[in-house]
Amino acid sequence: MQKRVYFIMSKPERQTLLIVESLPPSRAEGLADLLEKVARTGWMDAYTARQRLVGRGPSLFAQGERRELVPMAVLLEDHKLRCWLIDPVTPLFAPARLRSLRITEDAIDFTTGSGPLRLERGMPVVAVLADTSGRAAEKNLKHLMAQRLYQGAGAADALADTALQRAILRAEPVLDLYLLAAEGGIQGAIRILPGGFDPAGLGARATLSGAGNLEQILDLTRSHAGSCTLSLDFGLANLPGCRLKNAEDGPRWQQDNLESLTRYGWLLVALAAGQTVTAAADATGFLAGELAPELTEIVREEATTQTGGSAAPETATQPGSLPPPPTAGREREVRHWLGLVFGATAGLGASLAAGGHQLLGGVITFGMRTGLLPASLAVACLWSGFYFLRLKRRIENTPTSKTRSLAMGLVEVQGRAVRKYALVAPMTQMPCVYYRLRKYRRDRNNRWVLSSASDSGHVPFYLEDDTGRVKVDPRRATVNTRTRQEGHGGQFNMLFGRSGGGDEKWIEDLVPEGTSLYVLGEATEFGLRRPALRTRLVTALQELKRDPDALSRYDTNGDGRICEQEWAYARADLEERLLHASLKAEAASATPEDRVIIRRPRQRSLPFVIAQSSSETHLTRRYGLYCLPLFLTALLAAVWTFMVVGGRTG
Amino acid sequence: MSALIFLVILLTILVGTLGYIMVIYNGLVTLKNDIDKAWSNIDVLLKQRFDELPKLIKVCEGYMQHEQKTLEAVVKARSMVNEARGDREKLQAQNALTDTLRSLFMVVERYPDLKADSVFRNLGQRISDLEDQIADRREFYNDAVNIYNIRIEQFPDLVVARFFNFSGRELWRIDPAHRQDVAVGFSHI
Structure with missing residues (x-):
């Protein structure tokens, strides 16, 4: 049999990948020092870095030019994290489906759809046992969340390998074996699906279960291979092009998942073939001479900063080193309780209405009989109509200011949303300047009832235009967002794109960082002014x-x-x-930018609007459209009132 | 009954129209006052620039012993601003001050020591920033006037504006001298 070896193909002109072996959540506490350094150097904010460093399996930490990534890699290695710098890998072929196998003393002979393949004793192998349905990944996350809930963040850890392997085998398992040649490169790859091959070759090891046979092949491979690197992290690892899809992603989702699995396998082979950064540096002496000074500089800078004690979040000035968002103050607590009281009252009212309660029925009948109900409706609609009309005209009548020359008072500014703090949306984990999250629970009548609501109104952000930036405090603002995400169940369902279909639903509205923003509010100067x-x-x-x-x-x-x-x-x-x-x-x-802030006007009649929009036109058009039906409803309600009153008076 | 309904519709429309007129009237009053405020906000920056000048002259005096004329021109223009009465006079005085400042900064090029002085650099930067802000606020003022002038000439605001005698406002006009082309000559090179 002629032996062909396929070498990993990469495109050097493309950006290099810095991949790191992520840490389990229980070890995340030890990352504080590293995260601070990463944030201080301005590579990325601490939150993003943490997300990329904590989890399971290999994780893409950064992507870019090699010379920019090397100092990062050295810093990671310095903190005892294994990492690799590799060029993006293009798979040359997908693993061939296994049809049958034969086990001998020296080798395992596989017969695949593309021809025979031989795993000789002592041969290096990369094995990927994956669940393409996403159920195992979900179980892992559930386990993690349960541990976090009952034992605290420190104890939270992912499923142990044996438990995860069991979970994968119980779901929809696929086993990919990459047979590596001694000179490097891939000699062949086999894809084994439960029930997709003749188990007779397993002899006495054969079982009635497809997944069981898969497990037997895995054990045999381990015993035959010289070194077997087994990965169970497909779907959990954060690697480019390796995301798990589900039925909602289109009819090809299963095919896409298998393609992702192929990409994942080739990436793992590249990682197995490649040396870690330190090993490469030791072998070539490349890093020792050229990059050590950069690292020394980072460490020195860090040491200088640390001598002054722990830096307050506000003092971080390097680009990208965003401090964590401030915690909500007392005002938010009060609002939360008020919201709960209001929600309970509204819920009670709705229940009474739905249940045809006598008291509520009596009130409605009285209101209809006397004409009070339609009259109230007419007044409310008229008032709301005029409110939106005034708001529309106010927006139209206010010229746009430049942030550089903002005058104090009501101002209108337009620009780009920039984060002041490392704020990410709680469900989608998107970097944003504002989010509003509402969670719903299905009640006994199968209707969605609001169970909790939260927003990031207490977290200020910047609005940046051509001339500078200004701080915006979104507390008690009317925020019009245009980015909405919906999902069922908890965060894990969202992460794996599953519909869940449970009794819980969430809606997340957010203003992502970098989007165009319109702000109408009061500009005020803060801080003590020195005497003349x-x-x-x-x-x-x-x-x-x-x-x-x-x-x-x-x-x-x-x-x-x-x-x-x-x-x-x-x-x-x-x-x-x-x-x-x-x-x-x-x-x-x-x-x-920190001397002037745009916030809710002290005069309550003045508006405070934050809208995700590049121009005010769509906003004024929307308010204009609100007015028309409100005025019409007011007219109809007035007629209705007089019909009721006229009917009574005869 | 139908007459009553007709009456109610009429009454509601009347209330709506009155409310609409009120919104238009209040909007025009707000706009008119916003224009005045925008004008005053330019003055705030002009005053800041005015207050920074003695510091600048003080720093320059130490280095520019041979440029007394230029410095005197700035001082004189500054006092003109202080003495000016009426919008037109004030505008002329401010323009004259801008011109003398421009001359001063041109002359400074001949004094490398002065240019290197950190206090002078800070003051120069601050005055330059103020100039940019003044330009922005003039633009803002023009935007406010433009919106107001369009409003009072457009239907239905036109009706309310005519009834309540709202008259148009003037845009900021620059000194005609600043419209002339800059004479560029290379004969001295």
């Missing part, structure tokens, strides 16, 4: 007069008194010093 230079000069001169020692320094002729000329000199000298101090303080003071 003239006032400070007067104070300094008064202090000078009270201090004879300081005054004597200006007595140039030594006659014991300050003449007019000497006083003028003292004054000029003090003025110059104050000017220098003032300019130095101005240069060191907070950046302009």
